Amino acid sequence: MRKSPLPGIFLICIFFMFIMQGLIHPVNAVDHYTQPALLWKSSSLNKNVVADVAISSNGQYTLVGTFSNDDHVYLFDQNGKLIGKNTVGAGVANVAITPDGEYGVVSAGNKSWFLVNTQEPVENNVYFFNRQGNLLWKYNTGECTGLAAISANGQYVVFGDGAWSDTSVILLNREKALLWKYNTDQNIKAVAISSDGQYIVVGLTDGTILLLNHEGKQLWKYNTMGITRMGIAISADDQHIAISEQSTKGAVIHHLNKNGQLIWKYNTDAGMLDIAISPDGNYIAAGSSDLYLFDRNGILSGKFVTGTGGVLKKIVVSSNNLYVAMGNWDGSVSMYSSGNQEIIPETTAVMQSKIAEQDVAIAEQSKQMDVLQQLIDSILRFLGVK
Secondary structure (H helix, E strand, O other), X not given: OOOOOHHHHHHHHHHHHHHHHOOOOOOOOOOOOEOOEEEEEEOOOOOOEEEEEEEOOOOOEEEEEEEOOOOEEEEEEOOOOEEEEEEOOOOEEEEEEXXXXXXXXXXXXXXXXXXXXXXXXXXXXXXXXXXXXXXXXXEEOOOOOOEEEEOOOOOEEEEEOOOOOOOEEEEEEOOOOEEEEEEOOOOEEEEEEOOOOOEEEEEEOOOEEEEEEOOOOEEEEEEOOXXXXXEXXXXXXXXXXXXXXXXXXXXXXXXXXXXXXXXXXXXXXXXXXXXXXXXXXOEEEEEOOEEEEEEOOOOEEEEEEOOOOEEEEEEEEOOOOEEEEEEEOOOOEEEEEOOOOOHHHHHHHHHHHHXXXXXXXXXHHHHHHHHHHHHHHHHHHHOOOO
């Protein structure tokens, strides 16, 4: 009795299919995490809890704000040496610094938010300091302290008033003059200002992003998820806006252009505590204990892990380096760096080349699979199976 050739033909077909599938290997842009290098660690905070950190663009200066029974702001140099210290009236909500480290702003007040018992009346202010630690002025924000940001040229300060009865965005100039006040009708989660002060980006509780111009006019809005935490960053040329959001639905990173159009977005289960964009808009970094570094096209070009010794407070990314500040559980502050001047551009170039090669290989594989499928169909028809 003649054996059926079908089992042999079937095995041959399976063999060819495995060969075709083996031609392509998925390209993982980054297949491992990198531990940033520790630049310095300081215990000069008198064991106060780190509320927020701001870093100048080249890591030359670091401004740290704390909240406790002894509320201060501290200025460190690039080696972690304490070079300035000043006190504010209550717990620090956030701090910001110009890229050159010449000026810093501190939003502070409302100690009850930080579960610190006090019977004394608390003022809620935005403080404006120079590099020498001198207080140039303070602006009373009313019922509740909000979030403040400063333009790169040090000419403008914007803050979001966090009071429930007055949820407003306020723009001041360097002389403390009130330029305008914009009511949002919602609590403000994040604010950012362009390097020249011509544009202000505001994030609201329901996930709405607003772009305001220098006169306080709304230019556009962009809708994200309803959020629990949000971060916003603007490139120095005003052409790119990066947004990180986190909610019960997960975390998303958005990259928008100046007109509010989505360039790309990235979904992740990782926490999002901060986001940064390089001055030229070529790189975006975001995350918490796990940091993600993207190029402007959304290609993941680096992954970093910061460890579990504290909480990430600030990220700064340049064209060739990444700085990360951590508020540690022991009341100290640490500064990390990617430490490799070439890792970002080299990695991105290699990845783009790999992805281009993969696209060509996938197209070729598709053609070969079509030919194989036609061959299999012909054999099966010849045998009367199909």
